[in-house]
Structure formats: structure tokens, C-alpha cells
Amino acid sequence: MICSNVLGGCLGTSGPMDINPATNEPWGLNFPVITIGDMVNVQRRLIDHLGIDSLFCVIGGSMGGMQVLQWAKAYPERVFAAVPIATAARHSAQNIAFNEVGRQAIMADPDWCGGDYLRQGRSPERGLAVARMAAHITYLSQQALHRKFGRNLQDRAKITYGFEADFQVESYLRHQGTSFVERFDANAYLYITRAMDYFDLAADHGGRLAEAFRGTRTRYCAISFTSDWLFPTAESRAIIHALNAVAANVSFVEIETDKGHDAFLLDEPEFLRTLGGFIDGCATLRGFVWA
């Protein structure tokens, strides 16, 4: 099982926080803008380096799902099975809009310093936290938020008629924002969200998504979640229709849950059982022996 960190990130593979060998200083905004295709090419080089010819199954959710689709398009002969989860073949206008809100929050923070904060010994923590707070809302659902928090108050008996975090949901979001800042780099956030915005699998094919998959022999299983409004089921259905148009081998399930986009990271028994069944079926076809 191979799980690599993403190009442009800040937790392993090269990103804007790393040192530019030409200047001996952090790349910052001199780091080139990267695409989902670049991320997949780095992964392809990794498996080349590992001496792996073909992958049994490429699985990913959200931006990882975009990488799955990119893998299947760019290297069809190296992908036996593909599982794009809670994803889309192109980033929607609404999702670009949410990403832009996050980026503007970061860039509006004076500590961002035009992207040069590392050299200047500062950190746009407030901007990055706001970006994360806005994004975090999109990972949940109206029902899940209300079930979890309702209008419950945080450590107080009455509302204060002020701008403290009166409500539990506010406190929760602030916590999500501040804890994210501890592990994530603001410029990496800009680069990665931009890579998602630029993703459009059909762009090289005159907007005809089916053409991206023509001739594919990969087995696909797309999975979506009923309450995911960031990557709603219609996005998965568009992928399925394109795959059907080239008579590809596809499965598609929509999992009933109120947990929103985040469901793909959570313990959803029906989701895991279905995914397990698909992988087992592929393993049998591939001739793997069930031990």
C-alpha cells in the first residue's frame, strides 16, 4: 500500500515552504503553480522508483479522487481498478468560490507579507484559520451541524449579546481553525486549492469528458454521499455517464449519510463494506488468492 504526501503540500513532498536550492531561501510564491496532473506525475515517478509496473487499485477521496481520475486518464495501462470517492471531474464554480474565500482570507492577513512571511519571521495564522473555518463548514452538512451542536451555548447559561463564541458551533470552528494552523502552511493552502480549481479532466478533450476515458480497461467504482454538498452525487453521476458512454466497466454507489463530504474519512459501515466488496471482486478477477 502506497500513500504519498501531495506535491505542493507542507508535510513531506516539495512545497512552497521548502528551500529553493537556487536562493537557499524558502520558495514562497516563487514555487511554481502546480496541477493535479503534476501531483500524479510525481506519484508516477515514485512507483517507477519503487519498480512497480502497475497499480492494483488507485483510491482517493475529494482532491484524492481527482488524482484517481487523473491517474486513470494519464496512465490507463498502469491502473487495474480505480475508486474515485466524493469527487468530480472538474471543480465547480461554487467550489472555486469557496477556495477563493479561503485564499483571500490568507492574503488579507498582514502577516502573510505578500507570501514572504517565512523570511520575515511571521505567520498569517488568523487568515489561515479563517480559511480553514470556512472550508470546514463545506465538509459538513446542515443536518450534521445541527445534530452535533444545535444552538447549544459554550460554557455559559445565557447569550452575552457580544461577539464572544457564545455558541458551541463557533467554539468548535475556532478550534478547527487554530489547530489547523499548527500543522499547515498558508502558502501550501494557496497552491493546493489552486490545483483543485484548475482541475478539469475534459479540458484536453474539447469538454467531452467521455473522450478522457476512451479505450479504458480499468474497472471503476465511484462513490458519493447523500449529504455531500461540496461534491454532490450529480458530480459522480457525470463521471459515470462519461464512463458509460465509452462502455467502461463501472460501479456506482451513493451512500446514505448525514455527515456531508467528511463521510469519506469516517467510519461509515455501508461505505466500507461496499468498497471492500468492490476490491474483493477486483482481486478475484486479477487472480489474487483469498487467504
Next chain:
Amino acid sequence: MGLGTTIAAPLAAADRQAPRPALPPLRADLKLIADMIPAGSRVLDIGCGDGALLDHLSRTKRVDGRGMELSQEGVNACVRHGLSVIQGDVDNDLDPYPDAAFDYVVLSQTLQATRHPKKVLESLARIGRHAIVSFPNFGHWHVRLDLLLHGRMPYNPMLAYTWYDTPNIHLCTIRDFIGLAAKLGLVIEQSLILDRSGQPWRLAAESRAANWLGEQGIFVLSKSGR
């Protein structure tokens, strides 16, 4: 995107199902349909339910099988079982398929529940080189008698729904079906008229007797000249 969120522990090995536990024996009419499909064919089973036919075909005839099913439970059961099935609606989700994408397209006991049976039948014949369609016969003597003697909408094991909550919005007789096939220029390559237990009568589909005695019909259709 979920950057850096914690990931739930995977299912423990004991919770996972062993691959492909055997399904119960095939329903009689599905067995007859299976017998019509040559080994190694590309098959699309529309309204595939729990995947019984696809599973049988992939085990016994090495078909390249796909399914489409409306109910989410059905789809999930199929995919859990290792079958390639998508959630979809026969009225809306056939258009993307290219012409002659499959050797056989199967629509069993579903035509009468579609919104546009004529368009569905056309699509089946377009995307499959052969279409296999089975449906309950509304011309069966029992149905006619229910209306004639009791003045009630038919209610029997084949049509086990009350008139006010039936999914069957486009019921037809065997003769009606043959008429529609002719109107669409489809050739009937093979037909079977079944009794209540799912056994075939030795009756020609065009005969009056077939339309009186058959509880259901199975037809193999293709576009003329193919």
C-alpha cells in the same frame, strides 16, 4: 478536501465478507433468460435487483456483465458482491451508452414500471445487439376474469400490488407488446410464454392461446437487418 483530518480505522478483518458467497438459486424466469445468453457475451442487466442473474452469468458463462438498479440497497448489495453495477433509472440513464455497447441487454419484469416503455424499448435495441425483455401478461385469463366477473383491478402473485400503490404504470398484454415491437421495427428472434410456475408453455407468442394462458412473456428482440 479534508486536509489532514484523521481517518477512521478500517474494518477489522472479521467484519469483511469473504468474496462472493453463493446466492440462492435463480428464479425460474431468470434461469430461462440465462439460458438464452451465450458464454462470453457482454451483458447489461437493467433492474438487476440483488444481482442474481449477473452473478449466475459471470460464474457459469464468463460473461462481461454490468448492471443498473434503481434501489440503493440493491446496488450496494451487488457491488459488495463484486458485481459491476451502477445506481440508475432506466428512463433516464440509458442515453449515454453508445450503440451496440452490449451483446445482450436484459430488462426483466421492469418494462411495465417504466415511464416511457416505447423509448426504453428503443434504447434497449440500440445499445444491445439483442434485447431480452420479460413482463407480466395483462391479457391472462385470470386478469380478464377479475375485471369481467368481479369488476376489480387484478391482484394475484404476478401482480401483487393494489391499484393505488402499484409501481406498474404501463401494463400490457402479450399482444400489445408484439404490436409495439412491430411498430418499432424490431424483430422477435425468440419468445417464451410462461405459466405461473415459470415453466414455458409450448405456444406461439402470436397465438390467442398464448395471450390467454401466459402469465408472463420473455422476448428476444433485435433491430431488423442486424
